[in-house]
């Protein structure tokens with residue numbers, strides 16, 4: 043057992059981080075507001091770096107690394123608030139031609155549950171104008187839809203970098219995989235979501251630390267006040283717990299003999315989801331009035347977290363799955 | 371990143387598992403009463419069994435009676451102890467988990483030979499005399515003094531919250547040897563035999579209704595200078611090593627044990643009714659079980675990351691910056707488990723004992739103990755507030771608070 047990053051993984055993190063610093067600074071992301079949310083050129087470069095093909099087998103045109111390596115990339119994606127349907131395109135690599143290379147942008151959504159009493163919720167499609175292919179996941183499998191055929195309203199999005207479209211009657215689509223593959227997507231998707239959240243939570247923590255060291259009140263840095271220190275320390279504990287469990291889940295997926303990957307994935311989502319939400323709220327608090335502005339970056343990270351918290355039926359569904367695993 | 375145990379680890383696991391299968395039957399259940407002599411005898415008996423079988427001090431060097439194995443095998447050991455329901459370290463806590471390791475790292479050869487094998491064989495029981503009535507979080511302000519008199523130190527003063535003092539043979543003790551020096555620079559770390567004349571132990575009753583910790587009074591107690599670990603007035607550094615072990619690895623076994631606790635709580639929640647339904651059917655209870663089990667998993671993962679970090683660092687001393695994160699997460703998690711436990715058992719919580727329903731014993735007492743005892747976890751070995759200061763100041767590099775002087 044050596045549950046720390048190996049040399050290759052450290053290199054991978056460095057490379058992805060350098061790319062993000064260069065290509066995805068907040069100053070650039072802010073200019074993407076109101077657009078489709080994906081820049082094709084950047085997307086293709088992400089494809090070249092292996093963002094989508096990383097955990098795909100070489101025979102299928104992939105890089106052949108593990109989900110643990112993908113999780114490291116997604117963590118960086120979270121740290122830099124990288125926009126676009128990265129998770130869906132990663133999952134679709136090997137199944138949809140061009141997804142692995144970043145030539146085709148694949149988005150996805152869970153099919154809304156049928157109404158029991160009252161109206162069916164419209165499907166909320168992320169990045170509707172950026173996606174070439176939309177994949178709908180339900181209990182029976184994966185279904186392919188051409189997003190250009192979907193009509194619906196394009197409302198103001200909560201996360202400025204996650205544009206959405208409301209689609210009332212989501213078509214059934216063409217089935218491209220069965221229930222088993224859909225279940226795997228959910229499991230891997232939960233891990234990648236958790237990894238993204240770890241990155242977001244980490245960035246929210248360090249944005250706050252930086253501000254606490256710089257902002258002076260009462261002739262001293264606010265980071266010298268214990269009430270602020272303790273909020274920051276709580277953020278740190280949450281990030282570290284989430285990171286550890288997310289890595290464990292990814293490694294368990296790669297090495298299934300070491301444990302129950304489904305339980306580990308659900309647990310990772312629960313812990314990371316709590317971390318991103320609480321760190322987000324506390325980051326606003328630590329920044330004071332500035333934290334509540336559009337100008338300070340905090341809200342971008344918090345809002346992306348709020349978006350991710352709804353994926354895979356949300357955090358509480360994962361908590362239910364963990365609970366069920368205790369008594370099965 | 372690799373979470374797989376080696377073949378060697380797994381071979382060790384199955385051998386240990388087989389041994390525990392019979393050994394746990396032989397040792398029987400640990401007495402929980404307040405007869406401390408009986409508890410000491412039980413824990414010593416168990417430790418001797420472990421020692422004779424080669425399962426004491428898994429990662430301690432062979433020359434001091436250990437197994438000479440890795441910290442990973444130590445982890446496997448804890449997993450198997452938890453799985454088998456075997457007794458935990460009990461009154462061996464201080465000796466095996468932080469006094470012993472401190473002597474190993476900072477003591478001299480004579481001290482290692484004198485104490486380490488006895489700690490592992492269970493013949494030497496230790497306690498920790500760090501805290502004083504006036505020196506808790508501000509440990510470095512301790513006043514209990516030791517005055518040099520030839521080849522001896524003469525100790526006078528008081529310690530408090532000394533766990534297992536009433537059954538201990540030795541005390542790892544911090545004393546003030548230079549009252550003039552700045553507070554961190556006048557402290558010395560001593561090995562103090564508890565049977566010396568002038569030592570008086572007065573047990574204190576705690577809110578969980580046990581007498582686990584005591585006040586200890588020292589009246590001109592004479593200790594040979596050769597019992598000093600590290601240099602005179604350099605005890606603070608030695609104490610930091612002790613605290614690194616106490617916060618870093620001492621609770622590893624408990625971190626693993628709570629996996630079992632949350633499982634037991636889930637099972638119990640399906641057999642017990644509160645407010646007209648099974649506790650399990652209360653969606654908030656069930657989801658909180660899910661949340662806590664997820665956190666337990668995360669703590670386990672974090673422990674493994676830290677074990678790997680210690681292995682990579684190579685000096686064997688847990689990194690305090692990592693240790694405090696685990697300690698904070700662990701104590702908060704146990705308190706949440708304690709609160710949830712009370713919600714699960716409802717009015718059975720009025721009985722500080724197991725209760726019987728339809729001829730089944732429901733293990734409710736463990737949950738009550740959890741509810742009360744978990745409150746001590748964010749105080750003992752450094753309060754959560756102090757751990758948070760450490761993260762903010764050492765990990766994040768934020769400035770200390772200004773000092774305050776009374777006028």
Ligand SMILES: Cc1cc2nc3c(=O)[nH]c(=O)nc-3n(C[C@H](O)[C@H](O)[C@H](O)COP(=O)(O)OP(=O)(O)OC[C@H]3O[C@@H](n4cnc5c(N)ncnc54)[C@H](O)[C@@H]3O)c2cc1C
Pocket residue numbers: 268497498499500501502503505506507508530531532533534583746749750751752753754755756759
């Ligand atoms: C069950 C148990 C077993 C123990 N066993 C031992 C033992 O075997 N040997 C031993 O030596 N000690 C032992 N202790 C003592 C333990 O280490 C101390 O209780 C602990 O360090 C806190 O000190 P205190 O009790 O004096 O509280 P105080 O230091 O008086 O703290 C009171 C409150 O003030 C807060 N506070 C204090 N300073 C600060 C600060 N700088 N910033 C923010 N908040 C602050 C604390 O967080 C706490 O909430 C044990 C304690 C318990 C509960």
